[in-house]
Amino acid sequence: xxxxxxxxxxxxxxxxxxxxxxxxxxxxxxxxxxxxxxxxxxxxxxxxxxxxxxxxxxxxxxxxxxxxxxxxxxxxxxxxxxxxxxxxxxxxxxxxxxxxxxxxxxxxxxxxxxxxxx
Amino acid sequence: xxxxxxxxxxxxxxxxxxxxxxxxxxxxxxxxxxxxxxxxxxxxxxxxxxxxxxxxxxxxxxxxxxxxxxxxxxxxxxxxxxxxxxxxxxxxxxxxxxxxxxxxxxxxxxxxxxxxxxxxxxxxxxxxxxxxxxxxxxxxxxxxxxxxxxxxxxxxxxxxxxxxxxxxxxxxxxxxxxxxx
Numbered sequence: 001x002x003x004x005x006x007x008x009x010x011x012x013x014x015x016x017x018x019x020x021x022x023x024x025x026x027x028x029x030x031x032x033x034x035x036x037x038x039x040x041x042x043x044x045x046x047x048x049x050x051x052x053x054x055x056x057x058x059x060x061x062x063x064x065x066x067x068x069x070x071x072x073x074x075x076x077x078x079x080x081x082x083x084x085x086x087x088x089x090x091x092x093x094x095x096x097x098x099x100x101x102x103x104x105x106x107x108x109x110x111x112x113x114x115x116x117x118x
Numbered sequence: 119x120x121x122x123x124x125x126x127x128x129x130x131x132x133x134x135x136x137x138x139x140x141x142x143x144x145x146x147x148x149x150x151x152x153x154x155x156x157x158x159x160x161x162x163x164x165x166x167x168x169x170x171x172x173x174x175x176x177x178x179x180x181x182x183x184x185x186x187x188x189x190x191x192x193x194x195x196x197x198x199x200x201x202x203x204x205x206x207x208x209x210x211x212x213x214x215x216x217x218x219x220x221x222x223x224x225x226x227x228x229x230x231x232x233x234x235x236x237x238x239x240x241x242x243x244x245x246x247x248x249x250x251x252x253x254x255x256x257x258x259x260x261x262x263x264x265x266x267x268x269x270x271x272x273x274x275x276x277x278x279x280x281x282x283x284x285x286x287x288x289x290x291x292x293x294x295x296x297x298x299x
Contacts, residue, residue: 009230011166018223032202054234103227106220 001117002045006037006063007052007079012026012102016050016079019106023113034058038066046074048116053091061073062093068095075116079104155240159233166229176220184212 003025007013012028020028029039029046033055040046049067053060078096082088088099098112099100188194191205 007230009163009233011163011170011226012230014167014170015223015227022220054237081231083277102231103224106224 001025001047002029003048003050004029004031004037004040004046005050006031006034006055006060007050008032008055009052012052012079016084016109019109020113022106023110025099025113034060034063034066037063041067041071048113049076050073050079053078053082053087061091064091064094064096075097077116079109138187151240151243155236159236162229162232164225170223170226173219173223177216180212180216181217184209 003020005013005016005028007030010032012023013032017028017030017097020026022072029040029043031040031052034051035058037049037051038058041049051063055063058066058080058082064078067074067076072095075098076096077098077100078091079102080087080091081102082091083101091099100108100112184281187205187209191202197204
């Protein structure tokens with residue numbers, strides 16, 4: 001299962017990759033903003049997306065809207081510091097399947113990923 | 119912090135060599151503060167990644183140690199009950215170290231969260247900057263205009279969540295009062 005991680009923080013990408021590898025997901029591609037994320041997605045093979053919200057070039061919300069324009073079914077998990085209720089609703093309306101607020105624990109991430117993948 | 123980092127910070131802050139003429143006030147404005155904060159963010163991200171490198175290394179070493187111990191356990195000389203028990207304890211403590219290393223890695227999320235808090239500060243600084251430029255650019259404003267600018271600063275910022283909850287309560291109270299009136 002190939003997972004795309006979109007986050008402008010290299011530290012955060014590393015932490016997510018680490019967590020994913022501990023739960024058995026090692027086929028991972030990275031992008032540092034939404035625009036780069038769309039490029040990686042265009043290369044094919046991605047089966048799940050984990051994205052941040054606040055990023056330069058193209059933020060997570062715009063990225064999700066773009067992805068949904070091309071692919072309505074790919075599971076998308078948003079991992080962000082935006083914790084307000086209206087933010088969460090906005091992300092869900094844009095097409096996010098689930099939402100994790102930073103800082104997260106590996107168990108939370110694992111649970112969300114597993115619930116998305118059924 | 120090494121010299122290259124200090125230089126990067128000084129460059130971002132627009133520091134002048136000794137004896138240089140002081141910069142004009144306008145040059146020491148918003149851009150300088152933002153660059154300085156960007157430099158701080160870049161340095162902390164790089165340093166956090168260095169810590170992550172070290173943690174990765176510890177994790178790999180523990181993994182290697184576990185592998186060696188497993189091999190030792192299979193040796194004929196290590197079949198004594200007491201030796202096997204001691205080896206199991208070593209394995210368990212190795213696992214504990216591994217878990218702590220992963221925990222420490224997860225705690226590094228603080229760097230990204232701090233970075234975003236700094237970005238929020240930059241946002242507010244920009245608004246204060248615009249407010250001051252507006253005030254100085256058009257002369258002293260009357261009380262109504264000042265209040266209007268002040269309100270716009272307050273309303274358009276990326277407000278921290280605790281304040282958002284507070285803002286909601288204020289709006290609710292305001293709406294209730296309007297209904298009564």
